């Protein structure tokens with residue numbers, strides 16, 4: 001996953017704000033952070049030790065630069081006079097390796113900070129962030145006498161020929177809000193006009209920068225999204241979305257087991273309400289209500305267009321800040337995916353269909369900000385509600401929550417909070433409202449409307465709050481304080497439950513609590529088969545945040561760090577020192593667990609902006625992975641030096657991708673041996689050297705390669721694509737490049753059989769994350785499985801359920817089967833036990 005194209009991860013440019021006034025720097029930083037919750041914004045105002053003196057201080061600025069440091073660089077904005085001198089002097093006080101990545105900008109302090117923060121948040125490179133900062137005054141200039149905002153239509157930068165690309169959408173929920181939000185984010189900062197249409201149904205084109213408009217295309221699973229771009233960076237726009245599409249639009253929705261599509265049960269006895277199960281568990285308690293205050297837009301004459309515009313911007317900024325904080329809190333409480341749900345809310349705020357339409361109406365005069373916002377929202381809501389796909393239609397409720405929040409700020413009405421503890425009964429809940437709920441206060445959620453696949457339901461599940469949705473309007477007549485029993489497994493709500501029912505529910509809750517505690521405890525313990533074979537279950541990661549998630553998920557280490565993801569958005573490949581710092585931060589996050597660093601795997605489906613490549617006729621068969629590293633040792637050498645340095649103080653493994661021949665391994669080992677060897681700390685294991693087995697030639701020649709390395713990790717994603725000659729990114733061939741095909745399984749068996757006494761074989765392709773395949777892989781001889789962090793616990797459970805003799809029998813049977821379908825059936829068959 002491209003680091004900066006995902007929310008909440010990847011290196012973002014940091015900001016330092018230098019002012020003569022500590023207060024001004026502090027407040028400008030607060031403004032900037034409100035726009036960009038994930039960007040480090042560090043104020044450097046005033047003089048150290050002299051709180052009441054106006055002035056600037058080079059030491060303080062240097063400290064702030066280090067505090068804001070990111071491998072993407074740091075942008076420094078200053079107010080006047082000596083602020084510039086102090087900032088220049090500060091450059092001499094920071095490490096030389098950082099200096100090259102610090103830009104002092106002539107942009108205005110406040111407007112520049114805000115514009116830079118927004119650009120940094122979307123992952124803009126240092127130059128882009130600086131250029132946004134320098135243009136920071138344009139908005140204000142336009143507002144104060146410049147031309148009115150341009151009506152929706154051609155975007156700036158849109159000239160020349162249209163270039164077009166088609167993207168098959170193979171997501172269970174289609175191009176729903178989250179992947180659509182990723183498309184909008186991926187295009188952030190790209191200088192091109194980009195429009196989107198549904199190539200299958202012909203709907204569109206609409207602006208690809210608008211979440212609302214993208215949703216109206218209703219691209220469901222199996223359909224194709226057409227993107228057309230023109231302008232200076234048209235190609236870049238398309239390739240960003242291509243990368244995103246190659247990562248299945250970063251949509252891990254398959255990991256989220258959706259409740260079965262069940263029809264609401266008919267209500268039975270009086271006081272029994274039937275709905276849809278949305279989050280498992282039971283809860284008993286009094287009804288509590290949200291008590292939304294009525295948001296009435298007054299008929300009074302609005303202020304001047306300028307006053308109303310300022311009011312609107314303040315309300316949007318306040319809502320942005322609120323949602324940003326909520327996002328951070330959700331990341332801590334529920335996880336990164338769930339926090340990402342709130343990105344869609346944040347994007348509603350930026351959506352040209354909403355914000356720009358409101359701005360334009362306000363600028364025309366005669367209508368206040370609140371009324372204009374309400375009208376734009378009604379239009380957007382109608383678009384969502386007109387969508388045929390019921391799952392996408394649910395996003396209307398998400399939009400509603402954002403609209404209310406902004407309106408509450410515009411009208412100065414405080415947002416509603418639940419009144420007391422118990423079971424929350426509401427018409428519907430939007431994601432931000434749900435994310436705010438505390439399971440200690442709200443024990444269950446019952447809504448009249450809504451669906452089990454809504455974002456609110458996903459959040460309720462990850463917060464562990466039982467929920468039932470779609471209970472119908474009659475549930476709203478329940479009085480606050482009435483005792484109810486909510487059953488999130490069956491999808492019911494019972495008024496005045498019997499003592500027996502309450503007791504049963506309490507017993508069930510206790511059973512679940514114990515089971516969940518046991519699973520969490522077990523996740524961090526090593527996984528052994530029932531007959532004692534140790535299998536390392538590690539994680540695949542692409543960032544420091546992923547490393548933390550891996551540890552929290554109980555991973556035994558990292559089996560694959562995709563270093564190209566770490567540097568995805570950088571205009572220049574970082575040098576040895578920056579790479580060292582990046583790997584070291586990850587190794588430290590792993591607290592002693594082994595870290596497998598894969599050298600750059602660039603080329604084919606993984607282009608890297610900082611490593612431009614000539615077009616190749618067959619890039620998947622071209623100069624990629626280790627081939628590129630060997631062709632351009634200036635790429636590989638600093639990386640190996642950085643890895644060697646980290647390995648001196650942390651347990652590290654280095655792994656070369658796309659190996660085909662013995663010579664490649666020998667040359668790569670030669671480059672590694674030439675890297676300076678720093679003093680190794682006592683007790684730290686020596687650097688292990690391994691290769692990925694992704695090319696059939698490597699699997700077939702594993703016995704030749706194995707003696708050269710400490711380990712071999714099978715990349716089943718590429719191994720199946722090359723074995724089956726089926727492009728892994730081609731949705732039409734999805735069924736063909738199947739890692740469970742016996743042809744691929746035979747290559748895995750050959751590789752595992754080649755491991756010598758001191759070496760081992762792992763799998764780090766997607767297959768390793770499938771618990772159903774764990775026993776088969778163990779039977780084939782695999783002893784390490786590396787998967788996405790969220791898969792770790794389930795894979796460990798699958799290892800613990802296996803025995804070696806049974807696993808071997810299973811492998812023998814699978815190898816004799818005719819195709820992947822038959823292997824799948826075998827794995828699912830209860831008789832194989």
Ligand code: PEP
Nearest residue numbers: 694715716717718764765
């Ligand atoms: C693989 O090919 O299975 C693998 C893990 O590498 P990547 O998916 O990064 O190509």
Ligand code: MG
Nearest residue numbers: 694715717718
């Ligand atoms: Mg691969």
